[in-house]
Amino acid sequence: SIAFSSDGLALLVALPDGRIVERRWSQIDRDSPPAGHGGKDRKFRFCLLADGRTLAVSREDGRVELWDALEKKWLRALPSQKYFVVAMDSCLIGDDLILACAGGGLRRAEIVFWNAGNGQHLRSHSPPGCSRGFSALAFCSDGRELATGGFDHACGVMSYDTGEWS
Numbered sequence: 001s002i003a004f005s006s007d008g009l010a011l012l013v014a015l016p017d018g019r020i021v022e023r024r025w026s027q028i029d030r031d032s033p034p035a036g037h038g039g040k041d042r043k044f045r046f047c048l049l050a051d052g053r054t055l056a057v058s059r060e061d062g063r064v065e066l067w068d069a070l071e072k073k074w075l076r077a078l079p080s081q082k083y084f085v086v087a088m089d090s091c092l093i094g095d096d097l098i099l100a101c102a103g104g105g106l107r108r109a110e111i112v113f114w115n116a117g118n119g120q121h122l123r124s125h126s127p128p129g130c131s132r133g134f135s136a137l138a139f140c141s142d143g144r145e146l147a148t149g150g151f152d153h154a155c156g157v158m159s160y161d162t163g164e165w166s
Helices: none
Strands: 003-006 010-013 020-024 047-048 056-058 064-068 073-078 085-093 098-102 110-117 120-125 134-139 145-150 155-159
Touching: 047 085, 056 085, 056 098, 098 134, 110 134, 110 145
Parallel strands: 085 134
Antiparallel strands: 003 010, 010 020, 047 056, 056 064, 064 073, 085 098, 098 110, 110 120, 134 145, 145 155
16 A cells, blocks of 8 residues: 655555555655554555544454554554455544545445544445445545445445435
């Protein structure tokens, strides 16, 4: 996985050995804390959240950990998901930092929404027509719609406010 910070000044890269390396254009390379915390997961995803500071790291056991990427401090773990999280995205809606985590099994797909600022579970959705899980998520710029792509090649757009799919 690879992700840019929202300000475009940092690049985070997940290495095959489980380390996450931050590359800043004005600083030397350094390892970030998720590499040494939570076991030696070989399969994980990460996402730099819309605040440009919080890093979400999904683990093989379904946990999602939140880190302060600038201070390199662990913030909290979100309760385990039913499935391994394969896609994440975030947005700011008002003062709330919203994190969408998507996963799925062979017969079910699910998106779980969290308030990343306080760890509160907001809601979960299982869209119609996507049976094999998600491979990608992307919020629109105002956070009111979420585009999805599935392993079954289905695409959709969900309204964050109503949960309706199109």
